[in-house]
Amino acid sequence: MKVARFYAPGDLRIEDVPEPSPQADEVKIRVRNCSTCGTDVKIFNHGHQHLDPPRVMGHEIAGEVVEVGADVAGGWKAGDRVQVIAAVPCGECADCTAGRLTICPNQTSVGYQYDGGFAEYLIVPHAVLKVDGLNRIPEGVSFAEASVAEPLACAINGQELARVGEGDDVIVMGAGPIGCMHVHLARARGARRVFLADINAGRLKQSADAVQPDAAICGADVDMVEEVLRLTDGRGVDVVITAAASGKAQEDGVRMAARQGRISLFGGLPKTAPTITLDSNLVHYRELTVVGVNGSSPAHNKQALELIASGKVPVKDLITHRMTLDQVPEAIATVAAGEAIKVTIEP
The missing domain is CATH 3.90.180.10 (Medium-chain alcohol dehydrogenases, catalytic domain)
Structure with missing residues (x-):
């Protein structure tokens, strides 16, 4: 064979x-x-x-x-x-x-x-x-x-840990195949709105055409955090899913989360750059939850x-x-x- x-x-x-x-x-x-x-x-x-x-x-x-x-x-x-x-x-x-x-x-x-x-x-x-x-x-x-x-199945595990549910505003950062699945899954779990973000305009368009998010946000054109705050009238999103191997996506995710928001560090980082700068005060005063996910x-x-x-x-x-x-x-x-x-x- x-x-x-x-x-x-x-x-x-x-x-x-x-x-x-x-x-x-x-x-x-x-x-x-x-x-x-x-x-x-x-x-x-x-x-x-x-x-x-x-x-x-x-x-x-x-x-x-x-x-x-x-x-x-x-x-x-x-x-x-x-x-x-x-x-x-x-x-x-x-x-x-x-x-x-x-x-x-x-x-x-x-x-x-x-x-x-x-x-x-x-x-x-x-x-x-x-x-x-x-x-x-x-x-x-x-x-x-x-x-x-x-x-x-991996996306299901991630969204269970991040407690994605009815009425949530969700952003998926990373428009690859797993990001697309997260968009579909968040809708199935009752999310109110689901945004899809990426820095690659071509990949974002291809994926957005397929899964039809409520908004497609290209980091090459706008500041992602500012755009999320604009779309949510300054409140931020209930759930951030970082479906990309990007430390900046994780750092930005904390900044765009609403009070008592949940940030899922779904995408692992390269072994050569495994650390991020976490604004601990945002986690503290906004009562944020940061969760990992593994398979x-x-x-x-x-x-x-x-x-x-x-x-x-x-x-x-x-x-x-x-x-x-x-x-x-x-x-x-x-x-x-x-x-x-x-x-x-x-x-």
Whole structure:
């Protein structure tokens, strides 16, 4: 079978390898879609501390079951349409048993410690099955849409922690695919208005055309904080979601938050520049809440599939490019250039 395998930064090879067979406690699937994201770009350029090369990349996976190990429970059978979680909690530590699966200190990941979905076939490891991380795709949801459930699950986690809800004014800073999902999701959670901001005018227009925010704010043209205050009659927004790897976005987010506002530091910062200047007095006197977010749980993945199936969070409009396994390097370059909202690979 054909795979896209990472060996070192800048060294991603399309190879022919033997087709894998599942162990008794594993499931084998035929990958139908594996979508790409900014993390794939980071891995391609810099590697990752938890990725053991050589490794088949790809973690936004949907496909169909072709073989089930003899010891696998759950009633799985050939032909079942499935989505696979990416972040795999251990299910046994103190955090997991307390229900805090997103911060499991023993977390492993598909595409990092286990071969990922840039392949024709994938073995779903026992670690995924043990935490109920293989999900049936609802009727009416395509493989491509199901592959986007994993990043949507991360957005769900972020908005739960930031308590996005009825009547909120929300700004999403960063108009990439995850930012677009945040716009749709905030609306589904009852937000009154949702603004989308970016410093890249072309990317902002493409994404705004797709998700139709209440206002699109280009940081290259206006001061984002001043524009948010203008749009909210000086009050600020209830929720700021920084869906970009930008320290300035985080600093500005605190300044544009309304009293008792919530700031979600959704996008992590580069290791070379992990710190920001936080105006602590704004947090103190305005009673602001600043929250982090890390990935998603298996339950978030199930919720994401349900939201897609219901039409409350449409994702089909976000899939702008479809490519083959041979085109994985091109797909990663397209994501890096900001020329797409969502690129999906169809092996």
